[in-house]
Amino acid sequence: MMVLSHLETKDLTHALSVSKNWHQTILDTIELRRNLFLAPKEKANEFLQWKRIDLEWKPFIVHEFITGSKLIVKVHPALLPDRVLRTCLDTIQSNASLQLVSPSTLLTQPPVTEFTIVQQVFSPAFGPEHKHKFVLKRERGVTFGDVVEEMRARQAREPAGEAVAAEGYSAGGELVIVKVPLDQRNVRIEASGVVAEVSEWVRGAREGLEQ
Numbered sequence: 001m002m003v004l005s006h007l008e009t010k011d012l013t014h015a016l017s018v019s020k021n022w023h024q025t026i027l028d029t030i031e032l033r034r035n036l037f038l039a040p041k042e043k044a045n046e047f048l049q050w051k052r053i054d055l056e057w058k059p060f061i062v063h064e065f066i067t068g069s070k071l072i073v074k075v076h077p078a079l080l081p082d083r084v085l086r087t088c089l090d091t092i093q094s095n096a097s098l099q100l101v102s103p104s105t106l107l108t109q110p111p112v113t114e115f116t117i118v119q120q121v122f123s124p125a126f127g128p129e130h131k132h133k134f135v136l137k138r139e140r141g142v143t144f145g146d147v148v149e150e151m152r153a154r155q156a157r158e159p160a161g162e163a164v165a166a167e168g169y170s171a172g173g174e175l176v177i178v179k180v181p182l183d184q185r186n187v188r189i190e191a192s193g194v195v196a197e198v199s200e201w202v203r204g205a206r207e208g209l210e211q
Helices: 009-016 020-027 030-035 144-156 202-209
Strands: 047-053 056-062 070-075 088-094 113-122 130-137 163-167 174-179 187-192 194-196
Touching: 020 030, 020 163, 047 202, 113 144, 130 144, 130 174, 144 187, 163 194, 163 202, 194 202
Parallel strands: 070 194, 088 194
Antiparallel strands: 047 056, 047 070, 088 187, 113 130, 113 174, 113 187, 163 174
């Protein structure tokens, strides 16, 4: 058990398939469930704060919320957050990749309770893409299943296709906009007030603590 608690999330996920005994032991252990993003961490304890030193703003890690500080979250390894951002979490995924993760899995630890989702819907031959944008809130924390289910529900309410005026693009003066299949859609997942643990700014702040 002590060894398992030191495994990365991906390795711990693979360990679930070693045997029925390992599978049951892992899922019955709250610490390991948290490492798998299946149970929420009890509370947040790290925040990124910026301080002005010698005419330059530098990142620091604090353990109590201060006005303007950003919660540092560990992002599930299936997500690929932008590492340059310093004030929010932003990741762009394919919908198919989201469906590969167990629906009950949290997106972050500690859990973030509100995300803005931007979903690609229609892909025209010319002109900008058509997208849906909506806010997803869950008091317990947003899971992969929450995102996928909401996108499926919205897809069910969409028309089969659209046509917009586009003179010169077709004989009839219309451009048909094709609906993108759900599995092929790109999904942007954003959260304000938090920053990913893998952010270069968090890494720089940790290096500053070690010096």
